[in-house]
Amino acid sequence: MPIPAGSSPLGRSLLRNDVYTRLRDALVDGTFAPGEQLKDVDLAAWLGVSRTPVREALLRLATSGLVETQPGRSTTVSTIDERKVRDARDVLAAMHQLAVRESVAILTPEDIERMRAANRDFAAALETGDVAAALDADERLHAVPVAALGNEAVESVLEHFGPVVRRVERMRFASASAQRSVDAHERLIELCAAGDAEAAAAVAFDTWHSLPITAD
Template sequence: MPIPQESPSIDRRLLRDDVYRRLRDAIVDGSLMPGEQLRDVELAEWLGVSRTPVREALLRLGEAGLVHAQPGRSTTVSALNARDLREACEVVASMHQLAVRAAVGNLTEANLETMRQANDRFRAALDAGDVEAALRADDELHDVPVLVAANRALTTVLEQFSPVVRRAERLRFSSLSGRASIARHDELIRLCAAGDVDGAAEVAFGTWRTLSSFGND
């Protein structure tokens, strides 16, 4: 059958980004374990794509610190290294601090209510031992200032470094220490509602910075 000339072509950039996200998520959620060897042929077959977007995704994952590549040898999933995590936490914490500083004066009551409801869902998820739901609720809460800040450079930096930090979040929310985040969220929301820019920014920074303790030396 002849190929219809009017059929839209597949956006190569979207395919590349989708492959990156799927591999990133598989590493972050533990489907691909630390130390596991990643072969582009096998990954391409698993994802149903060619080797090119897989290779491009592995390069991006290397830049994010999620995989370790040895030229001419192998690519493996990185362990949650203490130094890499500490550096990523510093960057992510700084970006959230910047977002809160930019957002506080522009947050509406609807924005604040979204954050409160997200923290309620976060608390319920921890009570139920549902780490995935806790992560989603945590994202919803912290995404509010980021979206209100509307800083594209800030968002780009978070997209690069947040996956490393997400691995530590999973460990935190799987343990009793995760419950401390409920109070931090409440304090962040209270300070945002009060218009306390410095106080809210400090809490935002501290919330993300504490995740650095979950790395392996």
């Protein structure tokens, strides 16, 4: 397993969640490719931590479907399984629909502005072909209603299934069709600002449910 170049080790006080986040992002952005074997000793050296938080993170990633682990044998990056992506996408669509419907009434002007700023960043990232920045901006935008709602169950489900879908979403944002997401975001924001919870929820659902699930 080749170790990515130019990455500085993380501090010894690193929390388990930080190790998980770093590995999750490396799987989503393609740093580690489908089918590639992951060795905890190499990952620990890359991150500058012990093998224990790496092993714990890999177990969490296995439950999300990003890696496949065979105890005592090997851990590999999972291939993109269209059925699993479809199932995860449908769950995300339902959770974001719920979050938007229930949070519209409590969104503040500052929340709406955060969504607008995120969509501006999203559009700018698409213009420059910065897929990583586009994913980050998209995540910030959709996180606003979720955070406003404050439903820990919804947040847990999104954290669990989100990375599987993000791997495919990354491909979408690298294509010409990504511009449609800018328009969909704008409709969502305006409906939230207008207080139309049902229409905004429908847009949120369609935005996620229309995500292509093929790996092509």
